[in-house]
Amino acid sequence: MSDIILETRDLTKHYGGVHALEGANFTLRKGEHVAIMGDNGAGKSTFVRQITGVEQRTRGDIVFYGKPVSFAGPLDAREAGIETVFQTLALADHLDVADNLFLGREKIRFKLGPFSILDYRAMRDATLAALEKTGVKIPNIHNTIERMSGGQRQCVAIARTATFHSRLTIMDEPTAALGVQETAQVENIIRTLKEAGEPLILISHNMRQVMDLVDRIVVFRRGRIVANLKKEETDGQDVVAYITGAKTQPEYEGAA
Amino acid sequence: MANTAHGIGGLKYDPKKRTKPPELNVFMALVLIIVTFEVLGWLIYRDSFLFNTRDNVDAIFNWARINIIILQVSIIGIIAIGVTQVIISGGIDLSSGSIVGATAMIVMSFAQTELVNGNPNPKAVFGAWAMDLPVLVPILVGLACGLIAGCVNGLLIAYTRIPPFIATLGLMVSARGLSKWWTNGQPVSFPTEGFAALGKGMMPVVYFIALAILFHLILRQTVYGKHTYAIGSNEDAARMSGINVARHKVLIYTIAGMLAAIAAIILSSKNLTAQAGMGVMYELDAIAMSVIGGVSLAGGRGSIIGTVLGALIFGVIISGFTFLKLDAYYQEMVKGAIIVGAVVLDQWRQRRTAARM
Numbered sequence: 001m002s003d004i005i006l007e008t009r010d011l012t013k014h015y016g017g018v019h020a021l022e023g024a025n026f027t028l029r030k031g032e033h034v035a036i037m038g039d040n041g042a043g044k045s046t047f048v049r050q051i052t053g054v055e056q057r058t059r060g061d062i063v064f065y066g067k068p069v070s071f072a073g074p075l076d077a078r079e080a081g082i083e084t085v086f087q088t089l090a091l092a093d094h095l096d097v098a099d100n101l102f103l104g105r106e107k108i109r110f111k112l113g114p115f116s117i118l119d120y121r122a123m124r125d126a127t128l129a130a131l132e133k134t135g136v137k138i139p140n141i142h143n144t145i146e147r148m149s150g151g152q153r154q155c156v157a158i159a160r161t162a163t164f165h166s167r168l169t170i171m172d173e174p175t176a177a178l179g180v181q182e183t184a185q186v187e188n189i190i191r192t193l194k195e196a197g198e199p200l201i202l203i204s205h206n207m208r209q210v211m212d213l214v215d216r217i218v219v220f221r222r223g224r225i226v227a228n229l230k231k232e233e234t235d236g237q238d239v240v241a242y243i244t245g246a247k248t249q250p251e252y253e254g255a256a
Numbered sequence: 257m258a259n260t261a262h263g264i265g266g267l268k269y270d271p272k273k274r275t276k277p278p279e280l281n282v283f284m285a286l287v288l289i290i291v292t293f294e295v296l297g298w299l300i301y302r303d304s305f306l307f308n309t310r311d312n313v314d315a316i317f318n319w320a321r322i323n324i325i326i327l328q329v330s331i332i333g334i335i336a337i338g339v340t341q342v343i344i345s346g347g348i349d350l351s352s353g354s355i356v357g358a359t360a361m362i363v364m365s366f367a368q369t370e371l372v373n374g375n376p377n378p379k380a381v382f383g384a385w386a387m388d389l390p391v392l393v394p395i396l397v398g399l400a401c402g403l404i405a406g407c408v409n410g411l412l413i414a415y416t417r418i419p420p421f422i423a424t425l426g427l428m429v430s431a432r433g434l435s436k437w438w439t440n441g442q443p444v445s446f447p448t449e450g451f452a453a454l455g456k457g458m459m460p461v462v463y464f465i466a467l468a469i470l471f472h473l474i475l476r477q478t479v480y481g482k483h484t485y486a487i488g489s490n491e492d493a494a495r496m497s498g499i500n501v502a503r504h505k506v507l508i509y510t511i512a513g514m515l516a517a518i519a520a521i522i523l524s525s526k527n528l529t530a531q532a533g534m535g536v537m538y539e540l541d542a543i544a545m546s547v548i549g550g551v552s553l554a555g556g557r558g559s560i561i562g563t564v565l566g567a568l569i570f571g572v573i574i575s576g577f578t579f580l581k582l583d584a585y586y587q588e589m590v591k592g593a594i595i596v597g598a599v600v601l602d603q604w605r606q607r608r609t610a611a612r613m
């Protein structure tokens with residue numbers, strides 16, 4: 001076993017005739033923060049959905065902490081230690097903040113199979129602590145998600161990931177709808193993860209943010225990886241050239 | 257960072273100004289309808305709907321009427337409890353009325369007495385081995401019927417991805433066929449005393465209230481309830497949050513089937529007979545009770561308290577029509593209008609929340 005946390009080999013997803021993801025070879029090392037960039041429809045979210053078991057890949061291998069994995073569903077991925085903020089947020093609109101934070105892993109007061117009794121108090125306390133820690137602004141945690149602004153919803157989704165210790169965190173455009181302060185807070189959460197040595201895959205269109213936060217940038221274009229750039233060896237313009245197709249790294253030539 | 261009672265991040269929040277529970281509106285509607293009948297009663301017949309007007313009875317309320325109202329909605333109300341959790345999960349169950357029919361026929365076949373007035377039971381379905389069985393036998397048979405029927409619904413919906421409307425429509429037709437085939441359309445009658453005692457008098461009300469309390473607690477306080485709401489609210493999110501949606505759906509429909517079966521046991525016991533046509537249209541009444549009670553057909557919203565209030569509204573309206581001496585045909589027509597009205601109201605509510613977003 002090496003220090004590679006996640007490795008995908010030839011990871012591919014076709015939706016009928018749409019080749020959304022084609023032969024992605026990707027590695028993530030211990031403690032590393034990697035950004036995935038690319039235009040809309042480049043296959044970034046598709047890549048995430050294959051890793052997290054939301055969808056079943058067309059072909060390819062995924063190796064997580066040295067073991068080949070094939071998650072049957074998001075529950076498996078989560079149990080393996082992958083925490084994800086999905087682009088669609090995956091929140092239940094009619095439930096409140098605490099319910100959503102603990103959805104699928106509720107705190108239990110009395111175990112009784114599916115009819116286990118919920119521990120609302122413990123979940124509320126933990127929610128308050130999590131929101132406090134992440135600095136998220138939500139006036140009333142008893143409000144249902146449907147009554148919240150887009151940014152607040154995003155904050156809830158991020159607080160959910162940051163609350164639980166994970167072996168890998170994936171965030172798909174976590175700051176897309178956020179204001180300046182909220183974005184700064186999310187970036188702080190990400191820095192905290194870095195200090196704690198928790199690895200992260202960040203999908204973002206925000207060049208400044210990416211340059212600030214991550215160690216490495218992987219560029220997707222039309223379903224393929226076209227560049228793998230160390231932050232020190234690149235700059236914004238260079239990355240944009242890869243995104244738009246003006247450049248392709250030699251080792252990915254022929255692929256794109 | 258400022259932190260008020262619940263507010264975080266310095267945003268002002270007044271805990272006293274919590275949003276009021278939606279059941280309050282349903283309760284107001286119930287009161288309004290009762291008042292309407294009361295007023296109409298005085299205007300037309302110089303009689304009270306709700307209050308006692310007889311001198312030889314010492315009571316403020318007309319308990320006879322109130323009891324009838326509650327009694328006549330209790331059995332369908334039990335079905336409505338199951339239907340409520342199905343609709344909250346974003347599904348629908350059209351099969352409950354037919355499950356009642358089929359279960360009643362089968363249950364009654366295991367609840368018959370050997371001798372009726374000294375003669376052999378003229379309606380005997382099975383031989384002597386099935387006569388005078390302990391009351392537990394028909395109860396368990398009935399629960400098993402509901403379990404199987406509900407499980408079939410759940411498995412179809414969860415694993416073949418057939419829309420719930422179609423899957424349960426299929427069972428609605430098939431189970432009705434089964435209940436006719438069981439005895440070639442003959443009624444099954446003459447239960448044992450023990451079985452007849454199950455649904456005697458106000459017993460259905462007792463079961464209804466007990467089950468309503470139980471399922472209120474289940475939906476509010478257990479993981480099962482939370483996941484039911486989550487699936488109805490956003491099925492993809494529920495799945496991504498790690499909920500085993502398929503397995504949970506099987507459970508939901510199985511429980512709904514078993515509640516329909518409980519209704520069948522009580523109903524056949526109360527009527528002392530089972531007929532192939534038992535429970536026809538009960539599924540629609542149960543859905544109506546839920547929707548009137550604020551359960552959203554789009555899923556994610558509703559409660560057992562709401563459904564109980566919806567059932568009472570249902571009962572009050574039917575009883576009110578009898579009180580006003582209106583024809584039974586009007587009752588059915590108005591019932592239809594109420595169902596449509598409740599759904600329109602639900603749509604309107606949804607648009608309003610959508611507009612707020």
Ligand SMILES: Nc1ncnc2c1ncn2[C@@H]1O[C@H](COP(=O)(O)OP(=O)(O)OP(=O)(O)O)[C@@H](O)[C@H]1O
Pocket residue numbers: 015018019020038039040041042043044045046047087
């Ligand atoms: N379920 C699906 N069925 C068919 N095609 C799909 C499906 N999901 C995604 N696609 C297609 O796959 C391609 C990649 O989509 P994906 O969501 O991965 O893009 P993305 O890189 O995340 O873009 P964005 O930056 O806009 O989020 C798109 O062309 C999209 O239309």
Ligand SMILES: [Mg+2]
Pocket residue numbers: 044045046087172
């Ligand atoms: Mg995306």
